[in-house]
Amino acid sequence: MSFDVAAIRADFPILSRQVHGKPLVYLDNAATSQKPQAVIDAIVDYYSRYNANIHRGVHTLSQEATDAYEQARIKIQKHFNIKKKQEVIFTSGTTHGINLVAQGFSNLLTSEDEVLVSALEHHSNIVPWQMLCERTGATLKVLPMNAEGTLAMEELEHVLSAKTKLVFVNHISNALGTINPIETLIEKAHAVDAAVLVDGAQACSHIQPDLDALDVDFYVTSAHKMCGPTGVGILYGKEEWLEKLPPYQGGGEMISEVTFEKTTYAELPHKFEAGTPNIAGGIAFGAAIDYLQQIGFDAIANYEADLLAYATEELLKIEGMKIYGTGPDKTSVISFNVGDIHPYDIGTILDKLGIAVRTGHHCAQPVMAYFNIPGTVRASFAFYNTKEEVDALVVGVRKAQMMLS
Numbered sequence: 001m002s003f004d005v006a007a008i009r010a011d012f013p014i015l016s017r018q019v020h021g022k023p024l025v026y027l028d029n030a031a032t033s034q035k036p037q038a039v040i041d042a043i044v045d046y047y048s049r050y051n052a053n054i055h056r057g058v059h060t061l062s063q064e065a066t067d068a069y070e071q072a073r074i075k076i077q078k079h080f081n082i083k084k085k086q087e088v089i090f091t092s093g094t095t096h097g098i099n100l101v102a103q104g105f106s107n108l109l110t111s112e113d114e115v116l117v118s119a120l121e122h123h124s125n126i127v128p129w130q131m132l133c134e135r136t137g138a139t140l141k142v143l144p145m146n147a148e149g150t151l152a153m154e155e156l157e158h159v160l161s162a163k164t165k166l167v168f169v170n171h172i173s174n175a176l177g178t179i180n181p182i183e184t185l186i187e188k189a190h191a192v193d194a195a196v197l198v199d200g201a202q203a204c205s206h207i208q209p210d211l212d213a214l215d216v217d218f219y220v221t222s223a224h225k226m227c228g229p230t231g232v233g234i235l236y237g238k239e240e241w242l243e244k245l246p247p248y249q250g251g252g253e254m255i256s257e258v259t260f261e262k263t264t265y266a267e268l269p270h271k272f273e274a275g276t277p278n279i280a281g282g283i284a285f286g287a288a289i290d291y292l293q294q295i296g297f298d299a300i301a302n303y304e305a306d307l308l309a310y311a312t313e314e315l316l317k318i319e320g321m322k323i324y325g326t327g328p329d330k331t332s333v334i335s336f337n338v339g340d341i342h343p344y345d346i347g348t349i350l351d352k353l354g355i356a357v358r359t360g361h362h363c364a365q366p367v368m369a370y371f372n373i374p375g376t377v378r379a380s381f382a383f384y385n386t387k388e389e390v391d392a393l394v395v396g397v398r399k400a401q402m403m404l405s
């Protein structure tokens, strides 16, 4: 069956709008994806028909809301091939998940320990660990990158040792699109008894990770990158780790019993889910997973690979085009500069043409520092983008180049 991109686009109401009088060409999918009608409907349905707090009420609405929310957890569990449903913790997104784990390790590290971060990380997967090191005295080591924008795996033996207690790496780099060799990193980290957290924020819209097969200790992602709503995501953690970590926040729903003398905590996953969660968001996350599964991740990967190859070829025809992130394994992200034109100027002209890209350091300043640039223009493609939109981008960049040179 061929990939019917026109039918898919019809599922996304926003894709038919105009920006500055031009059809929207949305190429900022790495920042956040657009939402299909099925996801929008799930949110409207919850608020119109069964809005209620969960896990608390005996009344029908509360039970319906609780069922829908817990069904979404099970959908997520199955999607990521997670062994136990209590290993799925709802969060507000990737940043929340990483901070939860980093905070949890505060009493598990000493000044003798080391933690290892990759050079390709988003600030969300650097700063919480730096804060952890400040609290514990542990040392932050960095696995360097190379000119292709891939990890310098040959350096691993110099930065990973018996002192390493934690390794954190993104599955896919948001700044460059590089797919990192997480299987190898997990295996090598486990060989020295270090736990691994993988930041899957950029991965889960392109591939379907099998977390059981990966044997990863923690995996975090955000629904909004996967056609779901903002303000919701998951932390997966192996049960033995989640049992070991203390609660992140205290409050309602995360307790078993409270007295003024002592509080005991709820079982997983509730121990980490204090307060009223983003109920509509969790339910709509489930709807987003249904939607993506119905399209199929093999179909998505094939279509996006084709789009990436076409866009790379066409953009490279532009004089002065420099693409950052040229490794063999990458997803549909193209980070580039043209001559010495500032990325912001290109982004502003593209916007006038209805084309949405991200410009700047993409919350990955160490990656930009490595290339000695202030930032890039980043075009990030989703399965609902088309070759015609790639052509519009290429025309737009040429126009910007003419105007700015």
Ligand code: C6P
Pocket: 030, 031, 032, 093, 094, 095, 096, 122, 124, 125, 170, 172, 173, 174, 175, 199, 201, 202, 222, 358, 362, 363
């Ligand atoms: N990257 C981008 O334009 P949140 O904001 O918590 O949903 O995700 C943070 C985050 C963590 N790790 C990676 C690899 C990411 O790409 C992101 C979000 C967006 O690249 C917004 S900065």
